[in-house]
Amino acid sequence: MPSRRLRIALPGSTVPERIRSAFAHLRDEMDIPDDFPPGVLLEAQGAADRGAGGTDAHDRELLDIPFVTIDPPGSMDLDQAVHIERGLAPQGEAAGFVVRYAIADVAHFVVAGGAVDQEAGARGMTFYAPDGRTPLHPPVLSEGAASLLPDAERPAVVWRIELAAGGEISSVHVSRGMVRSRARFTYDEAQQAIDGGSAGEVLDLLRVVGLLREEIERVRGGVSLDVPEQDVTVESDGAYGLELRSVLPVEGWNAQISLLTGIAAARVMRAGKMGIFRTLPQSDERDVERLRRTSLALHIPWPAREPYADLLARLDSSEPAHAAFLNEATSLFRGAGYLPFEGDVPEGAEHAAIAAEYAHVTAPLRRLVDRYGTEICLTLCAGGSAADVPDWVREAMGALPKTMSRSGQRAGGFERAAIDIVEAALLDGRVGEVFAGVVVDLDGKDPTKGQVVIDDPTVRGVVRSATSPLPLGEAVEVRLVEASIEQRRIVFDLPGQG
Template sequence: MPYSHIGVRRSAAQQSLAHALAALGDEFKLPGDFTPEVLAEVDAVIAGHELPAPDLTALPFITIDPPTSQDLDQAMYLERSGDGYAVHYAIADVPSFVPAGGPLDSETRRRGQTIYTPGQRIPLHPLPLSEGAASLFADDPRSAYVWEIHLAADGSQTSASVRRATVRSVAKLGYEQAQDLFDAGTAPSEYAETLALLAEIGTKRIELERARGGASLNVPAQEVEFVDGRYVLDFRPSLPIEDWNAQISLLTGMAAAQVMIDGKVGILRTMPAPDEVSVAAYRMQTVALGQPWAAGMAYGEYLRTLSAEDPKHLALMHAASTLFRGAGYTPFNGEVPEQVLQSAVAAPYAHTTAPLRRLVDRFVLAICAALCAGEEVPAWAVDALEELPDIMAASNQLAGKVDKAAIDTVEAALLSHQLGGEFNAVVLAGPKKNGHTTKAAAARSSIQIAAPAVTAYCEGDLEPGTVVRVRLAAVDIAKRSVTFVPA
């Protein structure tokens, strides 16, 4: 089987799992229900909301998301323009639903972003907004910030602007559904060209990313889903259409960053280039694992040579996370900061495409629209710039902790009935070093098991990139702990 699962309400392990997952909210002090004051404001805003006058409903936008998503932030319509392309990218018009200084504004600043746990989410906005009036559902006219980005024949940007307008999506597609329609050539004529151009533009944007030295880690994602009454854990590689779709989002984030840089006001998503010590250490790992990183090759280009199907490559993909550190948010007003690059993107970049799920995007959209229109940037957006980095840093840290705890809990539950069992595992990393030596008594190596899809620790100093046989020595669902030993 490609993954393991356990039934709901049918085992002690499942009951322990349900209890442990439910306890995450209290353990991490996650926000609870929205207050009556917030909900009343949302109801009032939705009731009085008016669609923008510019009418783009004749353009057949589509959304491409995980199939169960209801908070649809983005919709796209792609067309040819001369020998190049025009990208129309509609982003949910969250700013028009959040009165500045009101109860919802304050509550979203407290939350920072939507936080996900298996079978549950703690939304940034109340569901009547995030999965209702502001979500870009198919067949319903919606208010949106619409980016119009023109590209040359090679996919490079020639112009970009954003404005509020009314749009209508004609289809809500899941990733696999969209990929199947593209592969089979069976997409309805209304949006067949958009899917075809998504592949064409996405492929060209990937090549441009390579040329500018951009990098991405395509490690198969470890995902937890609730399917047919069961928790399912799997490693899922991304589909080509997901990569193409991500390129449209990256393109828009880069366009937003440049608009704000030109206007000398805004907030960028920045990340410094890897430091020399980290680069040197990673180069040594690539040599040790028989896949040397050649001198003069950009690290993004090197990462593209790695395949998750090869155990040694997989270990190097995990080790490369040491090169992706220090990401943060850089606000500015009146003077462009010296550091504007997001080194993995290899260009200035801003978060602007997910305002239903991430706080900072709401402010970026409003700033960019004002700058493109030649209008004064709203004071509420400028006034928030200095506090947004701290809000987002705290929120990202919390989301990371919750995500790790949830996956650790599900892993323990999935393995609880296999105590004493043996598995084949890939060693991802050896023991963490304490100075120049390793404390032998505490030595443990990071490993990955394919079925069930678990990453864990195994006692001992094991060689990264090797395939080893391990035995499950201990499991504790409540403590989220799994212990392996060499078999």
């Protein structure tokens, strides 16, 4: 798939130091901690020492299952490991699949109400920046004893999801077990193995099941946006840059296993009359109409009766016009939240982008709420009722939505601001130059202001026109008038109109 890597920092340049200073200022501004308090680290080390071998509740027979992990390069906080095999076919029927998804058993290590638990509650999730990350849990757990690293026995929560031949869920169960990952793939390595015919059964079936689940998603009206990723990179010599790449197919198939598990978890919660769903309201019709205007500007055919989910599924993010449209389509998915319940499921419980009820349970090393949702499902699958769910879970239900909303907004703002710093650095010293780009968004109140994505380097900035409305979706030439690393701001104007 196409990719672009952009580097900054020539020998003797002061840009890297300005970037580091800007990152430090950003952390101070947003109160992002640099480390964990000593008491948290001490408790985490004790938990790692005591808990690595699991308990009698962890089924050791699962150690024979050859799980694999698929993650970005360099990842150490491995929440998930997957195994897929063909199921037994009833007489006269096609064989289905058995998906096992091992999830790091964070609750096994974290004492409810303890120092690690309280610090995780204050953070809510892991915060990512180009020069490092601020983890939800101390690294001795998140990158060590609790992480599903290869060739190491680890306590886990293992989902067993049986699928019919067409990919539909036929049964769900979750329990604790000891697991051992046999191989650790990056996305590139997994894709190359699949394409080259050397992947082995698990990755081959990941492709089969992933494609089936993508089709099921499309039929039910769900949407997975293939938006090109903009990743900040740090080179071995300390230089920063941006990498823009299209998402690999294996990333989508892998994501379908996580979505499958979240949908399965929601079914368990609904049946057990207790849970916490991830929700998203239906798109505002005004946003859909705005996207229709954008499709016209970008010359993307969109028949009047075609649902936007079908349109998005046939776009190719490697094409610039499609990438610009997919970027704009993210505006359809605003207002996500969490809905805790006990008893009947309230109205408005569906996640509109997934087009199904859904729960977060697959990333407990990096997201607080997953530990609570997992414990609910474990209790219910063991034959318990809502009343049997641990008290520490029940007591947290009321506050979790606000905690996750606050931490999600904070994490999103932090990551966006960090990218703004690097984007500004890429244009440092180039004020007055003219760049080719595409106008991708307009200010809702003032059509002479908006957002432009320039082609080289591929960055986004504010664009202004002195008089006429900006041409949404059209190619333009813009002049750089400001690129401030310290203010995290890039501003362009249309030459002759600024």
